[in-house]
Structure formats: structure tokens, C-alpha cells
Amino acid sequence: MNDQHTRTAAVAADLRVVLGQLLRRLRAQAEGSDLTKSQSAVLVRLEQGGPATATALANAEGMRPQSMAKIVRALEDAGLVTGSPDPADGRKTLLGLSEAAREEFRTGRRAKEDWLTRTIEAKLADAEIEQLAASIELLERIAQST
The missing domain is CATH 1.10.10.10 (Winged helix-like DNA-binding domain superfamily/Winged helix DNA-binding domain)
Incomplete structure (x- = not known):
């Protein structure tokens, strides 16, 4: 294996772990169901x-x-x-x-988005928020690949 492949494999493993943690945190924000x-x-x-x-x-x-x-x-x-x-x-x-289900979706999403917004603002500097914004396009490309 070459060094780039080894690095890419390490990035993939780290990304999988971090995304799993983030998803669990997001789910926890709208629990109660x-x-x-x-x-x-x-x-x-x-x-x-x-x-x-x-x-x-x-x-x-x-x-x-x-x-x-x-x-x-x-x-x-x-x-x-x-x-x-x-x-x-x-x-x-x-x-x-039903309208009740639609309201639950809206409420759950708001709770997740509010938590994520507060956390990003509290933990990241302005330049880091810009880095995060730039990485979203890359994550979308990965998510949409087959």
C-alpha cells in the first residue's frame, strides 16, 4: 500500500467514527419518542x-x-x-x-438545528466555521456517490 492510500483509509475510519458520534448527539436532542x-x-x-x-x-x-x-x-x-x-x-x-406527525418532525428538526448551531458557535472560531462550511460540499459528494 502506498502512503496516500494509508492516509485515506485513516481519514475514512476517523470520519466514520466522528459522524457516528455526531448522529448520536443529534438524535439525543430530539429524544422522547x-x-x-x-x-x-x-x-x-x-x-x-x-x-x-x-x-x-x-x-x-x-x-x-x-x-x-x-x-x-x-x-x-x-x-x-x-x-x-x-x-x-x-x-x-x-x-x-397527520398534522401531529408533521409538527413532531418540525419540532425535532428545530431542536437538532438549535443544538448544532449553538455548539458550532461555542466551539468553533469564525475561520473554523468557514472550513466546516467548505467541507459540507465534499461530504455531499461522498454521500451521493454510488
């Missing part, structure tokens, strides 16, 4: 992709429709998901986020 990971994943999928049938959600999450039905039922009971007839096929139900 009793949702399972599967329930949270469904809510995120509905927020990002819009209304979907339970079958489409099950396929997207790689699970059986029966398992998805339990998740959807729990989310409906919690008032986070609502159903309406599918305009393309009235026999199906389109699931979407």
Missing part, C-alpha cells in the same frame, strides 16, 4: 416520499405486508398516520402523515 426504529422509518418515508399504500411501504422497507400492517396500526393509534381512499384505486388506502 416512544417509536420503534421501524415506525420512525415509515414516518420518514412518508414525509420524504408522500402518501403511499401499506403494500408499497412494506416493499420499500423490505418486510412482509402483515408486519407493515402492525406498524401502520400503531402509528394510526398514536395519531401520526391517517388514511384516505386511493384516487387511482378506491379499494386501497393511501397513508399519509
Whole structure:
């Protein structure tokens, strides 16, 4: 192995560790939810992709429709998901986020962004904030690679 490859491997390992720590800290800022990971994943999928049938959600999450039905039922009971007839096929139900779920997303994101803003301002000098801003483009390129 050459020196550059060794350095790149070390940077990759350090980046993975630091990003994991940062994600855990961000998650901690909006904790208080009793949702399972599967329930949270469904809510995120509905927020990002819009209304979907339970079958489409099950396929997207790689699970059986029966398992998805339990998740959807729990989310409906919690008032986070609502159903309406599918305009393309009235026999199906389109699931979407309730206003309560949308508000939880807004509140959770605000808490994370507020914590991150306060932390950046407290821990970094102006020049370091500029370095961080410049690194975001690089991280986006890495994240979007296949």
C-alpha cells in the first residue's frame, strides 16, 4: 500500500467514527419518542416520499405486508398516520402523515438545528466555521456517490 492510500483509509475510519458520534448527539436532542426504529422509518418515508399504500411501504422497507400492517396500526393509534381512499384505486388506502406527525418532525428538526448551531458557535472560531462550511460540499459528494 502506498502512503496516500494509508492516509485515506485513516481519514475514512476517523470520519466514520466522528459522524457516528455526531448522529448520536443529534438524535439525543430530539429524544422522547416512544417509536420503534421501524415506525420512525415509515414516518420518514412518508414525509420524504408522500402518501403511499401499506403494500408499497412494506416493499420499500423490505418486510412482509402483515408486519407493515402492525406498524401502520400503531402509528394510526398514536395519531401520526391517517388514511384516505386511493384516487387511482378506491379499494386501497393511501397513508399519509397527520398534522401531529408533521409538527413532531418540525419540532425535532428545530431542536437538532438549535443544538448544532449553538455548539458550532461555542466551539468553533469564525475561520473554523468557514472550513466546516467548505467541507459540507465534499461530504455531499461522498454521500451521493454510488
